[in-house]
Amino acid sequence: MSLWTAAEAAAATGGQATSDWIATGVSIDTRTLEPGDLFVALKDQRDGHEFVPQALEKGAAAALVSHRPPNVAEDAPLLIVDDVLQGLEALGRAARARMQGKVAAVTGSVGKTSTKEMLLEMLRVQGRTHASVASYNNHWGVPLTLARMPTDTEFAVIEIGMNHPGEIAPLAQMAQPHVALVTTVAAAHLEAFEDISGIAVEKASIYEGVLPGGAAVRNADIDTAEILKAKAEDCALKDISFGADGQDFKLLSADLRDDTTVVRAQLGAEPLLYKIASPGRHFAMNALGALAVVAALEADVALAVGALGRWRPYKGRGQRERIYLDVVETGMTLDLIDDSYNANPTSMAAALEVLAAAPVTNDIGRVSRGRRIAFLGDMKELGPDEVALHSGLADLPSLQRLDVVHCIGPLMRALYDVLPEAQRGDWFASSDEALPLLKRRLDSGDVVLAKGSLSMKLGLIVDAIRNMGHAPPDVEEG
Known part of the structure; x- marks a missing residue:
């Protein structure tokens, strides 16, 4: 299935396509590149332009570059832009603009990836669902995830992370979610912040990207819950809280067994029972937040509970x-x-x-x-x-x-x-x-x-x- 034509990508980025091509995917790594991918020559520890010949040899449809690399043919399929990262960001924004489905964004000091994977399981049984790969949640991971999003996506789950102040809001504004979730706020990356309140302010900035009329889902059990609540109100979003102190999704109990967590909760006045095939109160909380997102997206919570039973912790995360x-x-x-x-x-x-x-x-x-x-x-x-x-x-x-x-x-x-x-x-x-x-x-x-x-x-x-x-x-x- 076509993801980007040369004309579409050129229009999105303002770049120049050297030939006509069709890309079926987007890649930043020649080691995992698939034939038909658009290879994005990002500069990190090494300059991605060095790998363009290898990408084309492996079957890349074209390469997104800021200049013609040496050792490529004159007729090589390229998309030449002023800046490669900005070109990727433009592709991401264009992909988001043409997508007609619903988008959820997830951040938090702990549990971002696990919660994103839970949401993927919960939503993929209800429609065509696209989500971040692994922990692609930074300044290149978010636009890459968006640029890879098929046009017929019905649900998307975008993970957003940070190491320093000011990182989350621009990525959230790029993703333009209908619902944004903060899993928790904890002592992480304290080297870059004065205290945990500063971390909460940064996490809460994800709400700045939520579309008007959208929802802010927040953990009610943390000491900085009021900071999240105040930001949701400032952004004129529907405030949805979860946890033992949650007003909307209330955790009643989480029973840790050998290889299972059995959770009793309450959705408004309705009882909610679900199981997770891994022990952990933190998994119970992540799942409750994810179910709150499902409800805010107006998807089926009962289907989501059933799908949750198939979720397993991601490698290295429990x-x-x-x-x-x-x-x-x-x-x-x-x-x-x-x-x-x-x-x-x-x-x-x-x-x-x-x-x-x-x-x-x-x-x-x-x-x-x-x-x-x-x-x-x-x-x-x-x-x-x-x-x-x-x-x-x-x-x-x-x-x-x-x-x-x-x-x-x-x-x-x-x-x-x-x-x-x-x-x-x-x-x-x-x-x-x-x-x-x-x-x-x-x-x-x-x-x-x-x-x-x-x-x-x-x-x-x-x-x-x-x-x-x-x-x-x-x-x-x-």
């Missing part, structure tokens, strides 16, 4: 799996919780609550009693209180219920030093240092959590634990 440690003795297993993608104090507390509630299995390993074991890496960008925020994790009741805590990174040394002797595992300067000792530190019956900021590379530990395992007994390797 994904849970069973690792089979013995190819013959299939009962020799441990459970792995992969929450390695990112971390701040709020998401860390949520992950530790899940681990503390996880059932272990006794009498199947070297150690007779199954253990709850955490590998915790540094939480970055927390500002001047970063050391206290790390040591303060020791005061969490959920952490106190764990059996062993291994700490990774210079900041996590602060937690390691205040842990009780019986609970203190190892301290490692990096994830690499932990790898040789993993087999000796883990056993059948254990439940293991890996969590830290992305730069701490807890994913190495996750991969190493996975590699300790064998194929499940009902799966043949081929």
Whole structure:
């Protein structure tokens, strides 16, 4: 299906097409480029113009460039613009302008991607739905997501993130959502803000992009809820709150079970019951916010509840799996919780609550009693209180219920030093240092959590634990 013709893209960007072409997709990476994609030569760590010949060799329909790159044919299909990023932004705005469906935008300190994926599941059963890929939520990710949006899209879900003040509002204005959701406001990126109120103001700026008559969905349980509410009122939007203190979508209970969360809530005066196939109160809250968005979009909440049962956490964000440690003795297993993608104090507390509630299995390993074991890496960008925020994790009741805590990174040394002797595992300067000792530190019956900021590379530990395992007994390797 045609996404952009040369004439449409040239009109959208004000650029010059060197030939007639039809693009069926948009790509910024030659490693994942598909034949028919329009390759966008963005400049990041390297200049995307260097990869234009490779993109064309792989079958790109054309390349969006600011100049003719060397080593391409004279008749190469190009769209030449003054600035490539601005050209991508123009494509995104044009795609949004021609789309006749409904758009939801999601931001928040924690849970953006999980909530976006929940909404994708909830809406795709109700119409043709388009959403951000992975965590494409920044100054190039949002216009890329919009530029990739098919013209017949009925629902779109756009994730919007930030690292510094002033980033969210322009992206929201580009997306022009009918509904915008703030999942929560937490201590993340504090290096760029004076305090958490400043973060709330930035998150609330997503409401500046909502179309007139639209809705602002907000978490009512956070300390900065009034900042979000005031911004919704300033923007003349319908204010919709969710949470235990929510007026519109009220959380009554979230029962964490082995591999499920059972949630009781209330939509106005109507009872609402839903299940999530992963334990976590934070997942219950994300889902409640997502259901509020569905209702604000005037989609079917009952269908959304049914679809929610098929959602699973995204890789690195609470994904849970069973690792089979013995190819013959299939009962020799441990459970792995992969929450390695990112971390701040709020998401860390949520992950530790899940681990503390996880059932272990006794009498199947070297150690007779199954253990709850955490590998915790540094939480970055927390500002001047970063050391206290790390040591303060020791005061969490959920952490106190764990059996062993291994700490990774210079900041996590602060937690390691205040842990009780019986609970203190190892301290490692990096994830690499932990790898040789993993087999000796883990056993059948254990439940293991890996969590830290992305730069701490807890994913190495996750991969190493996975590699300790064998194929499940009902799966043949081929």
